[in-house]
Amino acid sequence: MVAPIVLKPRWIWTGTELLTGRCLELRDGVVGAIVAAEAHPGVPEAPGRLVLPGFVDAHSHAFQRAFRGHVQWRPADRDDFWSWRDRMYATANGLAPEGVQAVSALTFLEMAEAGVTTVGEFHYLHHAPDGTRYDDPDELALRVLAAAAQVGIRIVLLRVAYARAGAGLAPRDDQRRFYDRRPDDVLDALTRLGKDARVGLAAHSVRALDGDWLRELSAWRGVVHAHVSEQPAENEACLREHGEGPLRVLARAGLVSDRFTAVHLTHPLAGDVDLLAEAGGAIAVCPSTELDLGDGFLPVDARTRARLCVGSDSHAAIDPLGEVRTLELHGRALAGRRNVLAPPGERHGLAARLLRACTLEGDLALGGMGKGIAAGEPADLVVLDLDRPAADGVPPLEAAVFDGGPGWVDEVWVGGRCLVAGGRHLAREQVRRAAAPFLG
Amino acid sequence: MVAPIVLKPRWIWTGTELLTGRCLELRDGVVGAIVAAEAHPGVPEAPGRLVLPGFVDAHSHAFQRAFRGHVQWRPADRDDFWSWRDRMYATANGLAPEGVQAVSALTFLEMAEAGVTTVGEFHYLHHAPDGTRYDDPDELALRVLAAAAQVGIRIVLLRVAYARAGAGLAPRDDQRRFYDRRPDDVLDALTRLGKDARVGLAAHSVRALDGDWLRELSAWRGVVHAHVSEQPAENEACLREHGEGPLRVLARAGLVSDRFTAVHLTHPLAGDVDLLAEAGGAIAVCPSTELDLGDGFLPVDARTRARLCVGSDSHAAIDPLGEVRTLELHGRALAGRRNVLAPPGERHGLAARLLRACTLEGDLALGGMGKGIAAGEPADLVVLDLDRPAADGVPPLEAAVFDGGPGWVDEVWVGGRCLVAGGRHLAREQVRRAAAPFLG
Numbered sequence: 001m002v003a004p005i006v007l008k009p010r011w012i013w014t015g016t017e018l019l020t021g022r023c024l025e026l027r028d029g030v031v032g033a034i035v036a037a038e039a040h041p042g043v044p045e046a047p048g049r050l051v052l053p054g055f056v057d058a059h060s061h062a063f064q065r066a067f068r069g070h071v072q073w074r075p076a077d078r079d080d081f082w083s084w085r086d087r088m089y090a091t092a093n094g095l096a097p098e099g100v101q102a103v104s105a106l107t108f109l110e111m112a113e114a115g116v117t118t119v120g121e122f123h124y125l126h127h128a129p130d131g132t133r134y135d136d137p138d139e140l141a142l143r144v145l146a147a148a149a150q151v152g153i154r155i156v157l158l159r160v161a162y163a164r165a166g167a168g169l170a171p172r173d174d175q176r177r178f179y180d181r182r183p184d185d186v187l188d189a190l191t192r193l194g195k196d197a198r199v200g201l202a203a204h205s206v207r208a209l210d211g212d213w214l215r216e217l218s219a220w221r222g223v224v225h226a227h228v229s230e231q232p233a234e235n236e237a238c239l240r241e242h243g244e245g246p247l248r249v250l251a252r253a254g255l256v257s258d259r260f261t262a263v264h265l266t267h268p269l270a271g272d273v274d275l276l277a278e279a280g281g282a283i284a285v286c287p288s289t290e291l292d293l294g295d296g297f298l299p300v301d302a303r304t305r306a307r308l309c310v311g312s313d314s315h316a317a318i319d320p321l322g323e324v325r326t327l328e329l330h331g332r333a334l335a336g337r338r339n340v341l342a343p344p345g346e347r348h349g350l351a352a353r354l355l356r357a358c359t360l361e362g363d364l365a366l367g368g369m370g371k372g373i374a375a376g377e378p379a380d381l382v383v384l385d386l387d388r389p390a391a392d393g394v395p396p397l398e399a400a401v402f403d404g405g406p407g408w409v410d411e412v413w414v415g416g417r418c419l420v421a422g423g424r425h426l427a428r429e430q431v432r433r434a435a436a437p438f439l440g
Numbered sequence: 441m442v443a444p445i446v447l448k449p450r451w452i453w454t455g456t457e458l459l460t461g462r463c464l465e466l467r468d469g470v471v472g473a474i475v476a477a478e479a480h481p482g483v484p485e486a487p488g489r490l491v492l493p494g495f496v497d498a499h500s501h502a503f504q505r506a507f508r509g510h511v512q513w514r515p516a517d518r519d520d521f522w523s524w525r526d527r528m529y530a531t532a533n534g535l536a537p538e539g540v541q542a543v544s545a546l547t548f549l550e551m552a553e554a555g556v557t558t559v560g561e562f563h564y565l566h567h568a569p570d571g572t573r574y575d576d577p578d579e580l581a582l583r584v585l586a587a588a589a590q591v592g593i594r595i596v597l598l599r600v601a602y603a604r605a606g607a608g609l610a611p612r613d614d615q616r617r618f619y620d621r622r623p624d625d626v627l628d629a630l631t632r633l634g635k636d637a638r639v640g641l642a643a644h645s646v647r648a649l650d651g652d653w654l655r656e657l658s659a660w661r662g663v664v665h666a667h668v669s670e671q672p673a674e675n676e677a678c679l680r681e682h683g684e685g686p687l688r689v690l691a692r693a694g695l696v697s698d699r700f701t702a703v704h705l706t707h708p709l710a711g712d713v714d715l716l717a718e719a720g721g722a723i724a725v726c727p728s729t730e731l732d733l734g735d736g737f738l739p740v741d742a743r744t745r746a747r748l749c750v751g752s753d754s755h756a757a758i759d760p761l762g763e764v765r766t767l768e769l770h771g772r773a774l775a776g777r778r779n780v781l782a783p784p785g786e787r788h789g790l791a792a793r794l795l796r797a798c799t800l801e802g803d804l805a806l807g808g809m810g811k812g813i814a815a816g817e818p819a820d821l822v823v824l825d826l827d828r829p830a831a832d833g834v835p836p837l838e839a840a841v842f843d844g845g846p847g848w849v850d851e852v853w854v855g856g857r858c859l860v861a862g863g864r865h866l867a868r869e870q871v872r873r874a875a876a877p878f879l880g
Binding site: 066068069070071072073074075076077079080081083084106109110113232290291292293294295296297301302316317318329330332333335336337338339340342343344345346347348349350351389390392393394395398399401402403405406407408425428431432435436439440 | 835
């Protein structure tokens with residue numbers, strides 16, 4: 001029998017409990033066992049290291065990384081979500097397949113170095129910029145999958161259905177890469193891609209899909225994600241078209257279930273969060289992007305029963321711990337109180353709840369089992385280095401959530417393979433070089 | 441003539457312009473000259489390094505670092521600013537002078553590693569926990585100054601005047617370390633301390649000082665800081681006592697001028713921000729603490745004419761770039777638009793304005809000249825390492841502001857002396873060891 005890989009950190013947070021004095025044994029890509037530290041006397045304890053389940057980035061548009069930092073200047077009277085979107089479309093339409101792959105790989109590299117082991121890629125670039133189908137209709141999806149494989153992180157390809165520019169609007173030339181002709185085109189693509197990859201349906205939004213499309217797409221039995229109520233204008237247009245708001249329209253079409261994730265839900269209508277909670281669905285909050293775009297804040301508090309996960313969306317920043325911290329902190333500012341997501345009575349309950357949002361809850365939202373670190377589960381791990389002044393005297397989970405960030409990531413393991421060591425991905429320089437021509 | 445120290449980064453942002461192809465020469469603690477890179481052919485360019493004026497943390501209560509992470513759990517129905525304050529008082533009253541010094545040094549160490557070269561310490565621990573004066577009445581102020589000297593960062597001691605628990609309230613036992621008997625006690629302390637240190641007056645708040653105190657304190661000719669409108673309850677009590685809000689009460693007492701900084705101003709009353717702007721004063725925004733405490737957001741936008749600087753306040757986090765980023769991003773969410781602090785027409789104007797908030801504007805708020813990197817000015821510098829995936833393809837100022845953090849700090853120089861190299865302070869381990877017994 002081959003000897004296992006042994007990790008002996010100071011702390012292990014499994015997703016449900018915080019352990020000390022233990023080792024993790026990794027065998028054949030999975031967690032073999034969690035054993036007493038004494039079982040491996042020859043392995044020194046890694047000082048101040050905290051092992052967590054790998055982070056899950058539940059909502060990504062990887063190519064949008066290409067123009068990071070180039071849209072942070074046009075004054076507010078001339079810039080909002082919609083003008084940003086025009087600029088984003090220009091980037092989307094400027095990338096050939098090799099550019100899509102190279103930029104996606106850079107994004108996934110940055111994710112890996114930030115502790116992400118699984119990404120949900122909400123993928124809507126399907127065709128050539130003029131709308132022509134590629135010889136392989138899945139060309140760009142395969143490029144994105146290849147990018148994840150290059151970097152070694154897991155990916156769930158959320159294949160987007162996009163059919164129109166909005167209710168009653170003519171097709172837009174700059175959306176031709178996204179449009180499908182029939183719902184079956186989307187379902188067929190999911191079937192093809194699903195043979196070799198984990199996939200899910202992304203019903204883009206009620207802007208991009210009418211009622212007929214939504215109903216036909218509800219035939220899909222896997223995970224479903226959709227942008228919901230990101231902008232007030234989206235709610236208003238939906239109310240005009242359907243007489244009810246986006247989440248209710250999706251629910252009426254049969255898309256809202258415990259396999260469903262509402263992305264954003266920044267401007268929920270009355271009853272939306274409870275509707276989602278009752279269905280067993282989740283909200284993928286993307287605080288850094290929602291702030292960047294001036295979307296607003298999801299009003300979370302202790303009454304928020306829907307499951308919560310996070311995504312880095314436009315990649316204005318990639319920092320899963322920052323996302324969950326921001327989620328809680330905005331809730332505080334809106335409520336005028338502290339610890340708004342804290343469960344009653346648990347000393348470390350708030351930090352644990354927030355960590356679950358960027359680990360187990362994200363995994364569940366992407367069709368995983370959400371079991372965290374447990375015997376027999378994939379060895380997808382992030383190792384944080386808490387041996388630093390900022391963490392001195394701070395309980396480990398609170399240090400990670402309230403002060404941690406990408407700079408704290410020491411190692412990242414996916415399927416028992418070490419991708420990141422000393423905070424650097426092993427293929428860092430080659431991935432950076434390949435992406436450089438496509439940025440800016 | 442002794443050869444200068446030469447820095448040859450990829451970029452130098454002086455505080456007003458972004459330079460490439462230049463070297464900084466440091467002599468006798470000051471910037472000697474900014475010369476062409478070719479002037480020092482033997483010095484290799486530091487890859488991807490961006491040199492900025494050192495960050496200024498304009499509002500700090502260093503001892504509050506002691507309980508970081510231990511108050512992030514009590515559910516919102518039992519925790520807000522006021523209950524947090526009770527917990528903070530318990531920490532304040534548990535620290536002997538050596539504890540105050542050791543914890544302050546750890547805070548300043550973390551600041552230095554985050555790029556801070558000058559701190560404004562709003563210092564209100566003066567006496568023994570039972571109110572007894574120490575043999576040296578400045579004992580604790582001197583401890584804080586000694587902590588900064590240990591770490592090597594500059595400090596402006598903002599000596600607090602605190603006289604009461606609030607309008608019409610009996611003195612609180614847990615505030616006895618703060619109370620002074622007469623305004624002259626404060627002014628005398630400022631005179632004593634000012635002989636060997638940079639000092640300023642901290643008129644704690646309109647809660648802690650009545651109209652007579654405020655008027656007598658206005659005799660002080662140096663910089664003045666005060667907590668202003670952090671909480672709605674503070675505004676309400678002030679309106680009851682004075683018939684007008686905190687900033688107007690301070691102005692009527694003669695304290696608001698171009699030497700004045702309003703700390704927080706999270707809940708300004710109508711006209712407050714303009715009043716401050718017309719006086720030439722500044723706002724010290726502390727976003728990470730204001731969010732942590734559920735205070736709310738300062739509503740900034742393009743019409744905000746008052747000068748803006750930042751502080752880490754309670755030290756829930758220490759991250760000057762994070763503070764200025766958060767300031768802008770909250771403004772976006774409140775406005776529903778992007779780039780709310782962007783000056784018109786300047787491509788990198790928003791990033792520059794935000795960087796000025798954590799550099800030059802902070803320096804001005806603490807009585808400095810606010811000149812940034814210029815010949816003859818103190819060589820207080822932070823060197824960021826932008827040679828990383830997150831900054832690839834991103835303009836340097838935007839990378840720093842919108843993605844940077846403590847993990848990006850490579851070197852920190854104060855007065856021409858290198859304190860931090862490779863992201864680590866040279867006295868890191870001894871400062872950590874000394875603080876450890878006083879944390880938690």
